[in-house]
Amino acid sequence: METEAKSQEISLLMSEDMWWGTLGSVRPFPNFRPERDVTVLHTALEKKDVSTTVRILTNRSNAQRRSLAQAYKNFSQKELDASLKKVLSGDLQSLILGLMMIPEQFEAHRLRKAMEGAGTDEETLLEILCTRTPQQLSDIRAAYNQEYKRDLEKDLISETSGDFSKLIVALLKKENGPGIIEQDVASLSEELKNKKPTADIWIKILTTRNPDHLRIVLEKLEFEKGQTVEDALEGHFKGVLSGDLKKGLKTLVRCIQNQYLFLAQRIQTMKAPVVQGVMVAHSEEDLLRVRVAYLQSTGTSLYTALQKQFKGELQQGLLAICRAED
Template identity: 60%
Template sequence: MCWGGLGSLRPFPVFQPEKDVADLEAALEQKDVSTLVRILANRSNAQRQSLAQTFLSLTQQDLRARLKKVLNGGLEELMLGMMMTLEQFEAQRLRRAMEGLGTDEETLLEILCLRSPEQLSDIAAGYIKEYQRDLEKDLLSETSGEFSLLLVALLKKKHMLGHVDQDVRVLCKDLNSSKADVAPWIQILTMRDPDHLRRVLIHVEAERGQPVTADIERHFGGIFSRDVRLGLQILVSSIEDPHRYLAQRIQTMKGPVIQGLIVSHSEEDLLAVRAAYKKETGRSLYTTIQDKFKGDIQQILLAICRSED
């Protein structure tokens, strides 16, 4: 599955699964990480799935299990993630964001805000298949209040027809009111297509004279939780400019964030994220990876990132 056309990873033009399997088997025997990276980071996701099937057919062994025996730590986790389908990988990121103590709200929001209704349907199906758990029920059990309502609305979002002027009036009416109401924001921002919503937000900002995210910060203070404000701000940012939002998220310099974004967007729009990152920071994502990571993980992330900007 390829979810976009601005990816840094494209299908390898001369794909020979049998030859790749022979090279992978030799590399696994010798624990040759460089060869593993050279092959797996230069094949599309669909080609990696084909390699796993061919490896099983020719060797009667599971490629993922063999990788797990040879690799360890962060490199093992990263390469096993690359061997997942895209919906499996995003389902794993969602599950890990809800496991253990505390919930990683920003990862939940990133995935639910940016993915289309069709993608979310695939991810939810992958979540059930992998974990035998219902994604909506897990979101409700791990969060509360208006924030839960926002997450579930994002999971079930639809692209329904609306009128820009009417939506602008509804949002501005709430911002002008002394009593904030999150309901119209959830209803509008999760029930329209991105192009429509970008027009709505441009008009709201023009009428209010300041960024919509700043209005949200002021308006949803007080009794509203930080999660609600954060959720609405991330939703607005991801609608206005999704690649800029991802570039800003990468700037947190958290290893799991960078790795998750690079793998999940490698075939969709990583080139656009790279350009936005360069515009935001004045340096390339490639150089940032060189500075942030070392060793084998650096090698595979650089291979996916592809080049300097």
């Protein structure tokens, strides 16, 4: 009976609707037994033993953490998140609560946070909207609506303006449609000769074609112009486009060409919210690729960089997500 129950549990965990990728650094914990974890976790939280709490939650997959949260509630009649908030604080609390969310809920949370307060965090909006697939964005929109009882598109429009708002909405609704390579190259090349630059054709092509198609288009455009697309955009739109729109188009181009390098460069800021955002969001999907890009672009492994930048339990948590030296 125990073997059958265990096999059902494993099957449940493996069937969870996750953005699972073989290139994630965090994998399911072998011989996972939520009832055993719950006892240890409950004691750790009672004693305010932060290190043990962090060790358990950063060494389980998202599906396992969700199973653990349910087991904790059954065991203690308390919500695990509420107990974590009493024991953890600051950046460490943000990291662990982020790990407890399902992926689309976490990205929805990051988008909401980027729009709250006095200024809008355009970099985070662009990071999520540029790197996520149409299906993931659809899931994020649904999670945002469920969590905050608000419409993501309306919120994005209210926080942005002009052509930048047009780009943001196009990214939210982006498609992986087909296109004709030579035709798209010709259209973008022609626009770069235009005496009165407009971003419309860039927004249309870059948000409605599949990534493989776009990589070839941008490669051919660079060969034809003899310069990077980023430099071409900078020169062409100098003094014409708003700073946000130009930044948005250049970010989109960078993500199409190599999103892992883009994410690695985001992490290089070593700002805790940015590092946590990228690492948690990509921990079970493609963080191994981001790690490789980080090493290639900086000459230092992400693991070593995190060791130097962060201390204590926050460092412990980030290193557990990173997993290993490269």
